[in-house]
Amino acid sequence: MSKDHFLEIRGLKKYFDADRPSLRFASREMRHVHAVDGVDLSLQHSEVIALVGESGCGKSTLALLLMGLEESTAGTISFEGRDITHLKEHERKGLRRKIQMVFQDPYESLNPTQNIEEIINEPLLVHGIGKNKQDRDQRVKKALEDSGLKPADVYLQRFPHELSGGQRQRVVIAAALVLEPEILLADEPVSMLDVSIRAEIINLLAELRITRKIAVIFITHDLGSVGFFADRVAVMYLGRIVEIGTMLEVLEKPQHPYTKALLSVIPVPNPRLRRERIILQGETPNPIDVPTGCRFHPRCPVAMWTCKASDPPFTTLSKTHQAACLLLVK
């Protein structure tokens, strides 16, 4: 991969201790939850990547690692050529301006005792942005209006509990935008919202990417909602990326059986269209005892006996499209 990627993730791993130190038997080794288990990913300027996977596949942990809110176990993250994997909090402060995050639940991620103006003004104060109060007020209003809360004055003095879920999520987005970040991590930003609001928030993110040239990592469990605006789609399963490609490649020509299964269950608003649905059997395996070989083999409808033994490498299908499945290895 070329050097101009401004965010590069290499072999990133995050293991959580599964046992409490006090409850552990001396003879037994500490077991780990393999939340993120070797992820490679790169992001370019104003690119939108959708990270798709079931709950528990490690996509939220990946976001926390990128934000430096969790310490990674192994691997590197570099941003604009600089290694940012292990930074002290004061070293990370400047970086926080450039990488911002939108949390999943707008009902939990806003402090109930602050009004909207305080919430959006706070990052400016923390980072010492804005020459004076007027300048900051201008920035706060612009962030609110860019996030679709118009006119901004109506909302400034309100408290989060007076807003709807969609409006709250717009406030969360505005609080991230006010720092003028270069990367926006959106961790399932629409999963807690009504279906009618979801499209609005996704459209908002799509707009921002055009107007503000922000790169977005859009984390979701719903493959159907990414088609709108993602440049590339990465499918995650049990802490690993199993397929990655441009949006059209992954949605139109999925190669990994897991991607195929995810795509086959997206509802299509046409009752005449009968498709074969691939319903996956069983639960996601326990991330403490990861299956041997291909980690998808216990649930894979086309698994072969070799899948149990060898971990499939990435097969390059086109310049941009890769998938990890033994069936693709020729």
Add this chain to the structure above:
Amino acid sequence: MTPPLQHGTFPLQRWRMLLKRFGWALFTILFVVVLNFFLFRVLPGDPARQGIRDPRLTPETIQAIRVRFGLDKPIINCFESLNPVKVGSCGVNPLDTQFFIYVKNLLKGDLGQSFYYNRPVKDILGERLWNTILLIGAGQILAILIGVVFGLFAAWKARTAIDYAALISGLVAWSLPTFWLAIILLFWGTNHGLPIGGKATPGMSSYPFMQQMGDLLQHLFLPTLAYTIIYMGEYMLIMRSSLLDVLAEDYILAAKAKGLSAFQILKDHALKNSMLPLVTLIAINLGFTVGGAVQIETVFSWPGLGGAIFEAVGRKDYPLLQGGFLLIAISVILANFIADLTYSYLDPRVQAD
């Protein structure tokens, strides 16, 4: 520019809520006044015979005592037309019943005459109340300060040795029986030459003011210490768990993602939100402890309100009991009202209901 739509309605909403709460507080006090009056009249025993338990007491003397304290008057008029079961005495002047006189005197600020001390209840309660406020005020302020600081510290250092030490000592302090701790401290004080009873050394009133104050502080030391230990644990545990709850919220993580330092997060986001349960607790404790320091006051012979009420029960001193109960009820209601006010200031969501 469009004018703010919602902002203008906030103060009105807030006033309306406060007015509603105030109305409820008044209603509760009225209810207590009525209940308080009848509660002591339902109790068995003749108060007129409590003062002098001499079998030679003549009926004339008993009657004279009754007249003197107004016990000869009917308790309440029965209001025939409204009251099918005819409770009370019928056919008497409603203005000349004990209940009416009680309410009338109450409005004048007169709580009656103590049977035992033969002094106005108001004066006795007044003296005792100041002593109690002195003891409880000092104890509560210390307990809140120490408890909150230790609780904050324990939560900030959660799941470390510091936290576990604070947790265990808090639990132990909270679960100690009050009277037991007071007695232990009393023994300890005896060995260290501290005064163990009352609020002043006899004869102190002829000494200069500063020396009197020093003497008072010495007397205050042990009961305040007992009080502080008992309540400190409770405040600490509540503060710790409340702060831990808040620190686990998403908006704390969001604040960290925005670049706030750990101290800024604690100061600007966690503290205000985690103080909410504590405000309720402090208000309830303040209300109840006006009469609730009975055990400590009894062990240390502190001339406070709790001790007065405790003694009045044994002496069947109904006017004093009645007045004491009313005072406790009013302070509980008042403390809750103040908690409501503080709450609406701390938590904007309260204004909404």
